[in-house]
Amino acid sequence: MPRRHLHMTGADGAALRTALRELRTRLDVPAQFPTAVLAEAEQAAAHPRLPSTDVTGIPFFTLDPPESVDLDQAMHLAKRPSGGYRVHYAIADVAAFVTPGGALDAEAHRRVTTLYFPDEKVPLHPVALSEGAASLLPDRTRPALVWRLDLDSDGRVETAEVRRALVRSRAKLDYAGVQEAIDSGTAEEPVALLKVIGTLRETLEAERGGISLGVPEQEVVEQDGSYSLTYRAPLPADGWNAQISLMTGMAAADLMLAAGSGILRTLPSAPDGAVGRLRRAAKALRIDWPHHVPYAELVRSLDPRRPDHAAFLQECTTLLRGAGYTSFTGGQTPDPLLHAAVAAPYAHCTAPLRRLVDRYAGELCLAASAGVEPPQWAVGALGTLPHEMEEGTRRANAAERECVDLVEAALLKDRVGETFEATVIDIKDHEPGVGTVHLEDPAVVGRVESPTAELPLGERIRVRLTRADPGTAKILFTPA
Structure with missing residues (x-):
């Protein structure tokens, strides 16, 4: 699901970095990992629990931003001789490294998610795992949960199963490179099929009433010694890749529902x-x-x-x-059941390096696929896991919102009194002089207050920046 991405490029300002450090302190963001956690991570990295099945002969590849090193997923796409397609989707097996009840496990429950800030990230697991032994880095043999999804010629899932296996990624690809290769016709078949299968899945999404938002990334860029906000529009390859993950999440939900125990990502x-x-x-x-x-x-x-x-x-x-998590046991029907944007039951299971719940969903899916009882550590967490995830997600959302506000205020603090072209995109129902304006340059969405007149909804107006305070992370405009 979409999030507002925000990262810094070019020469980063010391003042902005200081403000971001203060923000992390204010939000009580976990800082360094405790010594016991780091020691356990190093031990686990050296001695993981490895599966007996070996599928390193499958030439998996990863698709991520070029700077990413915490690689949760790798894929291989192929045509089936009988028609349709076969998707192998490998997910990092974090449970091969984390012992239930250990120091690593307890710290993951405290952190819940990886938090992303413009200048750094605060990882869910120590980098020895998240960017090392557990990450599906190229030319490294890794334990993984390997999904095999067989699709018909229209992209519908006919069968889905998951098992533990050793995998070996052959290439670390990025969105721009994949898009260029596909557009130019030079992509090898496993990569070229990303467009074919992704497009089919987008059609099926439309048929069932689902929706994926191609939300642009907001970037802080250095220009002539100063800073500005711009948007980076996602490429079609971003969407095709997301469809593979969504398809796997839907298959995971179906497996857990059939087995009678699991945890879903839901949205009213x-x-x-x-x-x-x-x-x-x-x-x-x-x-x-x-x-x-x-x-x-x-x-x-x-x-x-x-x-x-x-x-x-x-x-x-x-x-x-309003998105949340719904757990269920004993064959109960979850309530709520559906994710409104996916328009189907759906589960988070493809990002265990960055999200706590995915490790549990993966374990429950393994048991359901094999037709055996899931481990007690996974079932026993279902009572508290939804609340933990919702609290962690709330902190991540707060960090995201405040980062955007902080960066906007920091970048505009020396421009108080200047006027800008803006569009009034919203006004309050009972306060027609208060609303929201959208600036194209810089890429800012901010509050506007008119003390004397109703704001003209939909009209382009000139606004004056009257407040930009990084300390309170607030900006305010008034009609010029």
């Missing part, structure tokens, strides 16, 4: 008024949204490279609020 339908608010934003940004066109169809028509579409896609993330 959008609350009353949420879609109406988006229609106002679309009107404000002059995006044509006929009343007979469903929301999902509109989103699929947008181009995240366009500033107005990028702003609208950011607003669309408001429909994803």
